[in-house]
Every structure is written in C-alpha cells, then in structure tokens.
Amino acid sequence: MLTETPPLESRSLCLGYDERLVIENLDLRIPPGLVTVLVGGNGCGKSTLLKSFARLLKPQSGSVLLDGRDIQQRPTKDVAQRLAILPQGPVAPEGLTVHQLVRQGRYPHQRWLQSWTQDDEEQVNQALQDTDLHALAHAPVDSLSGGQRQRAWIAMTLAQDTDVLLLDEPTTYLDLTHQIDVLDLLANLNQRRRKTIVMVLHDLNLACRYAHHIVAVRQGRVHAEGDPETVVTEQLVQEVFDLGCRIIRDPLFDTPLCIPYGKDSKLARSGGSSADCA
Amino acid sequence: MTTSAAFSGAISNPTGYQNPIRKLILGLVLLAMTFCASLAFGQTSVPGDTLFAALFHFDATNTQHLIVTGSRFPRAITATLVGAALAVAGALMQALTRNPLASPAILGVNAGAVFAIVCVSTLLVTSSMTLLLWVGLAGAAAAAVLVYSLGSAGGGGPTPVRLVLAGAAITALFVSFTQALLVTNQEGLDSVLFWLAGSVSGRPLDMVLPTLPLILPALMISVLLGRQINLLMSGDDIAKGLGQNVVRLKALLGLLVVCLAGSAVALAGSVGFVGLIVPHMVRGWFGRDHRWVIPGSALVGAILLLAADTLARFIIMPQEIPVGVMTALIGTPFFIVLCRRGLSRG
Numbered sequence: 001m002l003t004e005t006p007p008l009e010s011r012s013l014c015l016g017y018d019e020r021l022v023i024e025n026l027d028l029r030i031p032p033g034l035v036t037v038l039v040g041g042n043g044c045g046k047s048t049l050l051k052s053f054a055r056l057l058k059p060q061s062g063s064v065l066l067d068g069r070d071i072q073q074r075p076t077k078d079v080a081q082r083l084a085i086l087p088q089g090p091v092a093p094e095g096l097t098v099h100q101l102v103r104q105g106r107y108p109h110q111r112w113l114q115s116w117t118q119d120d121e122e123q124v125n126q127a128l129q130d131t132d133l134h135a136l137a138h139a140p141v142d143s144l145s146g147g148q149r150q151r152a153w154i155a156m157t158l159a160q161d162t163d164v165l166l167l168d169e170p171t172t173y174l175d176l177t178h179q180i181d182v183l184d185l186l187a188n189l190n191q192r193r194r195k196t197i198v199m200v201l202h203d204l205n206l207a208c209r210y211a212h213h214i215v216a217v218r219q220g221r222v223h224a225e226g227d228p229e230t231v232v233t234e235q236l237v238q239e240v241f242d243l244g245c246r247i248i249r250d251p252l253f254d255t256p257l258c259i260p261y262g263k264d265s266k267l268a269r270s271g272g273s274s275a276d277c278a
Numbered sequence: 279m280t281t282s283a284a285f286s287g288a289i290s291n292p293t294g295y296q297n298p299i300r301k302l303i304l305g306l307v308l309l310a311m312t313f314c315a316s317l318a319f320g321q322t323s324v325p326g327d328t329l330f331a332a333l334f335h336f337d338a339t340n341t342q343h344l345i346v347t348g349s350r351f352p353r354a355i356t357a358t359l360v361g362a363a364l365a366v367a368g369a370l371m372q373a374l375t376r377n378p379l380a381s382p383a384i385l386g387v388n389a390g391a392v393f394a395i396v397c398v399s400t401l402l403v404t405s406s407m408t409l410l411l412w413v414g415l416a417g418a419a420a421a422a423v424l425v426y427s428l429g430s431a432g433g434g435g436p437t438p439v440r441l442v443l444a445g446a447a448i449t450a451l452f453v454s455f456t457q458a459l460l461v462t463n464q465e466g467l468d469s470v471l472f473w474l475a476g477s478v479s480g481r482p483l484d485m486v487l488p489t490l491p492l493i494l495p496a497l498m499i500s501v502l503l504g505r506q507i508n509l510l511m512s513g514d515d516i517a518k519g520l521g522q523n524v525v526r527l528k529a530l531l532g533l534l535v536v537c538l539a540g541s542a543v544a545l546a547g548s549v550g551f552v553g554l555i556v557p558h559m560v561r562g563w564f565g566r567d568h569r570w571v572i573p574g575s576a577l578v579g580a581i582l583l584l585a586a587d588t589l590a591r592f593i594i595m596p597q598e599i600p601v602g603v604m605t606a607l608i609g610t611p612f613f614i615v616l617c618r619r620g621l622s623r624g
Contacts, residue, residue, distance in 0.1 A: 056518055080521030087519070093376075093511040095566050107509055108521040112502075160520065 004032050005068060007164050007196050008053055008083070012062035015045070015052050022048045023220045025062070030164075035190050035197045037207040040217035041241050046200050047088065047168050049217065053198065054085035054166050066164075080108035084157035088168040092141035098152045099137040102127050105159030127158035130193075131185060147178025154185065165189070167199040171206070179203070183210050204241075208232055208255040216240045232256040298570040301563065305577035309358070312584040316354040317346055320591045349479070356478040356486055357587045357601070358580040360546040361556075363493050365579020366500050367538035368553025369560070369571055373507045374531045377438035378616065381553035382418075382539035385441060386448035388550070390421020391543035392473045393452040400463045400470070407485040411492065411544045417452075418540035422532065424448050476549035476602020478587050489541045496537040497576055503531070504569030511568075549602045551609025552579055558616065582608075 006029040015023035022045040030036050030053075038046040051057040052064055055071045064071045071079055084105075092101055105127065106120045128134045131151040136144065141152055150170060157165055170186070171179040187210055189195050201207045207214060208228040215225040218240045224231050233256075237245045243260050250257040317333075318324045324332070324342050331337070332346035364382060371380040382388050394417025395410050429436035429444035436444075453474070460470045472480075506527055509517045517524050542549070560574040586604040593599050 051515075054519055056515055075521075076518070076523060077521035080519065085515070085519035087513070087515040090513055090516055093566060096511075100567070101512075104509055104512065104516075104520060107505075110505075 006030050007032050007067060008198070009065050010049075010053070010062065011065065013049075013052065013059050013064060014061045015048050015057060016060050021060070021220065023052070026220070026222060028215065028222060028225075030196065030198055031213050032196050033190075033194050034212035035187065035199075035210055036213040036215060037211035038198070038200045038215050038217055039202075039204055039207050039240070040223075044217045044240075045220045046217045050085075050166055050168050050198065050200055051087075054083060055079055056085065056087075077108045080160065080162075082162055083164040083166065084160040084162040085166045086153055086157050086168065086170060088172060090153055092149075092152075094142060095140050096142075097138050097140055098133055098144070098155070099124070099128070101141050101152055102133075102137075102155045102159050105156040105161075108160060123159050123161050127155040130158055130189065131155040145178075146174050147181050150174060150178070150182050151185065154182070158189070163194075164196045164198070167197070169200050169202060171201065171203070179206065186210070204232065204237070204258050205250070205255075208257070209250065209253050228256055232258065298564055298567075298574075302570070302573060302577065305574065305581070309577055309581050309584070312581050312588070313354050313358065316357065316584045316588045317350045319588055320345075320350065321596050352481055352483045352486060353479050353587065354584060355483070356481045356545055357583045359486065359489065359493055360478060360542045360549060361552055361579040361581070361583030362497060362576040363538040363542040363579075364549060364552040365556035365560075365575040365582070366497055366572060367535045367542070368579075369557040369568070369575040370500060370507075370531050370535050370538075371553070372557050373511060373568060374528060374535070375436065375438070375441055376511065377441055378558070379438060379442050379554070381551075382535065382542075383449075383548065383550040384554055385445035386421045386425045386452065387418045387535065387539045388543050388548040389449040389452035389456075390424070391415070391418040391540050392548045393417055393456045394420070395544060396456050396459055396470050396473050400459055407488045407544070411488055411541055414544035415536060415540035418543065419536045421448055421452065422536055472600075473543070473547035474602075475600035476547040476605070477600045478546045478549075478583070479598070479601075481545060486545065489545055492537055492541045496534050496541075499530075500534055500538075501569075501572045501576070503527075504567070504572055507531070507568040507572070547602065549583065549605055551605045551613065552583060554616075555609050555612045556582060558612075 008030040010026050010028045013023060013026040013028075014021060026049070028049075038050065040046045048057065052059055053071075055064065055076065058072060066074065066079060066082060102124050103120075106123060109120065128137055131154055133148070133151055133155055136148060136152075141149055144152060154167075154170070167186070170182055174182065183206060186197055186199070190197050201210075211228055213225065214228050214231045216223045216231060216236060223240050224236055232247065234245055234247050237243055237247070237258055237260070244262055245258045245260040247256050247258055249255075314329065318326070318329050322342065322345055324346055328342050329346060332340070332343040333351075336347060337343050367387075368381040371382065371385060372378055374380070391414040394413045398413045399410065425441065425444045425448050426436060428448065429441035456470065456474060460467060506522065509520060509522050510524065510527060514524050539553070556579045557571065557575050560571050560578050563578075564570040564574040583601065583605070586608065587601045590599045590601050590604040593604075
C-alpha cells in the first residue's frame with residue numbers, strides 16, 4: 001500500500017514564523033487510505049506541519065504536494081474538494097445550528113450564487129448520519145456537549161466529501177468517553193469510506209491503538225516513522241518526549257502501551273521492585 | 279431559493295426558507311409606510327390625497343406640493359439611503375471583526391469622515407457633493423486603518439474590547455480636531471454642527487444623486503456576499519480550509535464599509551447608533567444567516583432612520599431636533615443593554 005502515490009507529501013519543507021524556523025528540511029509521505037498520527041512534545045512543530053499540509057501556512061522553502069502538485073499553486077477551492085482540515089478548538093458562531101454548520105462543508109462544491117443541489121443535500125444527510133447527529137440537526141452548536149460539538153465539526157468536514165481529512169488534536173478538551181467516541185468515528189470513516197486521515201494526538205496510547213502509521217516529530221524533524229509496533233519503543237519515548245517509560249502490550253488491543261514513570265519515579269517508594277526495570 | 283426548499287426534505291430548517299422572504303416583503307411594506315409618513319407628517323401635515331397629487335400631478339403653485347417635493351421627498355430619500363448604508367456597514371463590520379459592538383460610529387469611521395469633510399468644507403468653502411463624497415471616503419478609510427492598526431498593536435490580534443477602545447480614542451481625537459476647526463472658524467459653525475449632530479434635511483436631490491453610484495452597488499455587493507460572510511464567521515482557518523480566499527474577502531468587506539459609511543456621512547453627517555443596533559434587531563428577527571441579515575439590515579436601517587427623522591419633527595415643535603440626536607436617544611439604552619449582556623456572557 002505504501003507504494004501507491006501518496007496523496008500528500010512534503011519535499012525539503014521548511015516552516016516557521018518570522019525568523020524562527022519550526023520545521024527544517026522535512027520530507028514526509030502520507031500513506032494513502034491509512035490513519036497517520038503525528039506525535040511529539042509541545043512545540044515540536046507537529047501542528048505547524050499539519051497546518052502547512054492543509055495550505056493554511058505557506059512554507060518558507062520547499063513544498064507540500066497534494067496528488068503530486070504543489071498545494072500552494074492549486075486553486076484553494078480545488079484543494080478543498082480533495083482535502084478537509086479541522087483546526088484545533090474551532091468555535092461556531094453563536095446560534096448556528098448543526099445543520100447550518102454541516103451545510104458549510106458544501107462550500108467548495110458550490111459556485112457563487114449557485115443554489116443548493118440534490119447532491120449537496122445528500123452529502124449533508126450522509127454526514128449527519130455518519131456522525132449520528134440527525135436528532136440534533138436543528139440544535140445550536142453552542143448548546144451541545146463537547147463531544148457532540150466535535151462530531152458536528154467532523155460532520156462538516158465529511159460534507160466536504162474529500163479523500164483526505166486532517167485533524168489537529170481532535171480529542172483535546174474532551175473527556176475520556178468522548179475521546180474514544182471521536183476516535184472510533186474516525187477509525188470507522190477510514191475503514192468504510194477509505195478516507196486518508198492525518199491527525200495530531202497527544203495521547204501516545206490512543207495513537208498506538210488508532211494509527212496505522214505513526215510519525216514521531218522532535219525539534220522540527222521526523223525522529224521516527226512507521227507502524228506503532230516498530231516505532232513506539234522505550235528508547236523512542238525517552239528521545240522524543242524526554243520521558244522514562246515502560247512499554248507493555250495492551251491486553252485488549254495488543255498494541256504498544258506506554259506506562260510513563262518520569263524522571264523521579266515513585267515506584268520505589270511504593271515498594272515495587274520494578275523502578276529500574278527500564 | 280425555491281430549489282433549496284424543494285430539496286431540503288425532512289431535515290430542512292424548521293423555520294423554512296420561505297419565511298425570510300415573507301419578512302423581507304413585510305419590511306418593504308413597512309419601509310413604504312414610513313416613507314409616506316415621512317412625506318406626510320411634520321409642521322404642516324399633508325393629507326393622503328394631496329400627497330398623492332404632489333407626487334404624480336405636481337402643482338408648483340400649491341404650498342403643500344412644494345413642501346412634499348422640494349423638501350420632504352429629498353429628505354426621505356436621504357434618510358432611506360443613509361439608514362440602509364449605515365446599517366449594512368454595521369452588519370459588515372460586526373461580521374468582519376466578529377465583534378457585536380462594532381459599528382461605523384463606535385469604531386471611529388464616522389468621526390474620521392466628519393473631520394475630513396469639515397476640514398475641506400470650511401477651508402475650501404465648497405459644497406460640491408462629489409468632492410465631499412471623496413473626502414468623506416478618504417476620512418473614513420484613514421480612520422478605519424488607524425483604528426484597526428491601533429486595535430491590533432502589541433500582538434494578540436484585534437480583540438473586540440481593544441477595537442472598541444481604539445475606536446473611542448480615534449473618535450475623541452477626530453471630534454476634538456473638528457471642534458478645534460470650529461473655534462478657529464466661527465462662521466463655519468452651522469456647517470460643523472450639521473456634520474457633528476447628523477441630519478438628513480437640507481439635501482436637495484441633486485446633492486443626493488452623486489452618492490447613488492456608490493451606495494447602491496455597495497449595498498448590492500454586500501447582499502450577494504451573504505454566504506461568504508457566513509463562512510467567515512466560523513473563523514479564518516475553517517474558512518480557508520473550506521477554500522475561501524479570506525484575505526481577499528476581508529479586504530472587500532473593509533472597502534464596502536468605507537464606501538457605505540463614508541458616503542452616508544457625506545450625505546448626513548455623523549448619525550450614530552444605526553450601524554450598531556440595527557444588525558442586532560435584524561438578527562433577532564431574521565436569524566443569523568447573513569444572506570438575510572444584510573438585506574434585512576438595509577431595510578430596517580432605512581425604516582429606523584425614516585421613523586426617527588419623522589419623530590424628530592414633533593419632539594420640540596415647531597423646531598426639529600437633528601436626527602442624529604434622535605438615534606442617540608433610541609440607541610443609547612440599547613447599547614447599554616448590549617454591553618451588559620455581553621459582559622454577563624463573557
């Protein structure tokens with residue numbers, strides 16, 4: 001599968017704000033039809049990278065290619081028909097209903113003054129159904145719970161009907177139940193709709209469970225990438241997060257499970273003999 | 279919109295898509311009524327049949343006919359244009375800055391236009407509407423740029439409160455400049471007061487005409503941008519991600535605001551509060567879809583200013599109070615309620 005043309009790739013990409021370089025000379029290929037998760041410490045540049053993959057940030061040099069063509073050179077509406085981005089913590093205008101929000105996802109498929117088509121309506125319905133929001137279609141987005149709100153935003157990106165979906169920390173500010181809820185939804189979309197998904201996640205264990213492909217970013221460079229089994233090791237966590245941990249098998253999902261103990265382990269005090277087992 | 283209603287099926291908006299059209303028609307009827315009221319009522323009341331005759335069978339020897347066509351008709355046209363322009367400018371500004379307190383008067387745009395116009399009209403002693411119009415636009419644009427850069431100085435972007443503070447500062451600055459001109463130029467008192475207080479009277483039709491090629495297209499473009507504005511309200515990154523050219527749209531909105539506010543000030547001086555309160559009224563009535571909020575604001579703005587101008591003739595009969603004072607009387611309590619609601623929510 002990795003031999004197919006990647007829908008998204010970067011070539012010698014350099015990103016930054018003003019003088020400060022955040023990403024340096026980065027070459028990355030996003031595998032098609034898989035879930036790719038970017039992990040890394042705060043300020044390592046993973047969100048910046050995701051933004052540039054969605055053409056929200058212009059590279060200082062190098063390029064991001066969407067289907068082999070420079071994303072900054074393509075008409076922005078064409079890009080929006082291929083790729084959807086859900087930024088971190090979006091805020092809906094006061095009083096906007098779920099249905100109205102999801103309708104916005106059809107924007108790239110509409111022309112100026114063109115009226116609403118049957119296809120638009122079907123896509124919106126499908127998106128509401130996929131996210132299980134039909135019953136809440138006419139509720140204002142700001143009246144929903146955090147998890148429902150995030151599902152509504154995801155529904156908007158689904159109505160956009162793209163093959164590629166980028167999400168910046170889609171689970172931030174959600175409680176554990178809703179984190180799983182959102183990630184299950186995304187895994188489902190990947191399997192049933194064959195969507196290529198790229199997201200930034202903070203929770204390494206959830207990343208291992210839901211990702212086919214993990215990209216560990218450290219100081220603006222790709223430190224390691226590959227499937228979670230091979231990438232997520234105790235050494236990697238030490239290097240990328242500067243955190244001591246032990247990796248065991250997840251008893252339910254059989255994916256790597258990281259048990260962090262930090263630098264100042266309290267295990268010894270509790271009488272355990274495994275403090276130095278790393 | 280008929281297609282949207284036909285296809286929306288089971289999950290269409292419960293309020294429907296036809297409703298706003300009905301509301302717009304109701305608005306048009308109200309506009310026609312307030313327009314006629316503005317022609318009929320005042321120091322001399324003109325009965326309905328005389329009003330009709332004045333408009334369609336004009337008799338130059340009839341005093342009532344002369345009042346209607348010579349003074350009240352141009353005045354009603356001015357109020358309609360200024361009300362619509364200011365209200366739409368306010369709606370665009372509130373969308374552009376995502377700030378419910380934004381309006382051409384609050385953010386200093388009107389004061390900038392007033393100062394520029396007073397400057398030119400007292401120094402050059404001109405009453406050429408075309409010149410005043412361009413001067414007003416330049417002043418409005420200068421103030422808009424000043425307020426925006428002052429409000430976003432120091433990083434962190436222009437927050438609602440910082441923009442309002444910057445607007446208050448720039449307004450105070452331009453108003454004191456305008457008053458300084460008044461002190462140095464006593465004989466210009468009348469004209470300065472006209473611009474400062476805001477008035478729709480004393481504008482013959484041939485002075486109104488030059489503003490039409492600016493106000494009407496700006497209003498039409500604003501109405502057509504409704505869907506684009508809706509998208510922008512969800513935030514820059516969301517809008518960009520959906521394929522909107524956000525920088526171009528914002529520049530266009532800024533240009534429209536300057537055109538609308540600048541020409542409104544050139545016509546009627548600084549009429550406050552219309553741009554602030556009308557978009558709020560319209561959102562309460564039409565909902566938050568800008569495809570309806572913009573045309574609704576144009577209608578309600580025109581209705582409000584026509585009604586305020588007509589009422590202003592009765593408050594201290596036989597004298598009239600300037601319409602700007604009238605809108606301030608209506609607008610101030612509204613503004614206070616708005617601020618309190620905003621504070622309690624924040």
